[in-house]
Amino acid sequence: MGDNKNMNLPPGFRFCPTDEELIVHFLQRKANSRLPYHPDIIPDLDLYPYDPWDLDGKAMVEGKKWYYFSRRSANRVTANGYWESCGGDEDIMSSNGGKRIGVKKYYVFHVGEGMKTDWIMQEFRVHDAAANSSRSRRRDNNSKIDWVICRVYEQNYDNDDGNDGMELSCLDEVFLSLDDYDDISFPNYD
Numbered sequence: 001m002g003d004n005k006n007m008n009l010p011p012g013f014r015f016c017p018t019d020e021e022l023i024v025h026f027l028q029r030k031a032n033s034r035l036p037y038h039p040d041i042i043p044d045l046d047l048y049p050y051d052p053w054d055l056d057g058k059a060m061v062e063g064k065k066w067y068y069f070s071r072r073s074a075n076r077v078t079a080n081g082y083w084e085s086c087g088g089d090e091d092i093m094s095s096n097g098g099k100r101i102g103v104k105k106y107y108v109f110h111v112g113e114g115m116k117t118d119w120i121m122q123e124f125r126v127h128d129a130a131a132n133s134s135r136s137r138r139r140d141n142n143s144k145i146d147w148v149i150c151r152v153y154e155q156n157y158d159n160d161d162g163n164d165g166m167e168l169s170c171l172d173e174v175f176l177s178l179d180d181y182d183d184i185s186f187p188n189y190d
Contacts, residue, residue, distance in 0.1 A: 014062060014063075015041070015060065015062040015067070016062065019092045019102070019104055019124065020092060020093075020094060020095055020101065020102075022067075022102075022124050022149050022151075023092055023101050023102035023124060023126060023149075024094075024101065026041075026042055026069075026149060027069075027102070027124060027125070027126055027147060027148070027149050028101075028126060030042075030069055030147055030149075031126060031146075031147045041060060042060050042067050042068060042069055042149065043058070043059060043060060043068055043069070044068065044069045044070070045058055045059055045068040045069070045070055046070060046071070047068070047070045047073075047076075047121075047150055048073060048075055048076055048077060048078055048083075049078060049079070050078060051078045051079065051080050051081065051109075052066075052109050052117075052119040052121070052152050052154070053119075055068075055152055059150075059152070064153055064154065064156075065151055065152070065153045066150075066151070066152045066153070067149065067150070067151055068149070068150055069147060069148070069149055069150075070147075070148055070149075070150055071146050071147065071148070072123075072125060072146055072147070072148045076107065080111055080112070081109055081110050081111040081112060081117070082109070082110055083107040083108070083109055083110075083121055084107060084108055084109075084110055085105060085106070085107055086106050086107065086108045087105075087106055088105075089103045089104070089105050090103065090104045090105070090106075091103060091127075092104055092124070092127075100127050101126070101127055102124055102125060102126055102127050103124070103125050103126075103127060104122055104123070104124050105122070105123045105125075106120060106121070106122055106123075107120070107121040107122075107123065108120060108121075109121070117154075118154050118155045118156065119152065119153075119154050119155075120152070120153055120154070120155050121150055121151070121152045122150070122151040122152075123148050123149075123150050124148060124149045124150070124151070125147075125148045126147075
């Protein structure tokens with residue numbers, strides 16, 4: 001488990017939300033102050049003064065991913081670089097009906113005058129149609145369109161943590177531990 005000083009999860013539990021869960025259980029609840037949300041899990045952070053490698057200790061971390069709420073802003077410049085959009089918006093659909101509930105956009109961090117790094121940011125926001133209907137009902141600074149959740153991580157092609165996302169069963173481990181196939185007896189169907 002990550003080094004989460006601000007989370008009180010039992011041993012063995014990890015913070016690994018899906019895109020839909022980030023939108024429904026965190027972002028929509030944060031934007032709508034009438035719904036309960038978990039403010040102690042994902043902190044509020046103004047991203048843009050911080051370089052991605054400075055997020056440790058400021059944002060919620062799980063493994064090698066940092067999560068935080070921020071206000072949506074066109075200014076994505078930090079002291080040492082900037083976040084540049086890479087591609088268009090990706091729709092996030094609800095799993096129980098295919099309704100568009102949010103949007104995810106990818107950014108890459110560039111150092112100095114444009115040297116691309118391996119730092120990636122996924123910025124999640126509530127679908128604009130839902131946000132606009134909420135904004136027409138509530139004209140305050142906490143409208144849904146202003147809040148985003150950011151997931152920041154360093155893209156690592158080497159996968160040096162040894163975890164490729166697959167876990168082996170006990171039987172898989174036994175079969176992999178066999179040195180050769182001579183030790184395995186196969187049924188004789190002659």
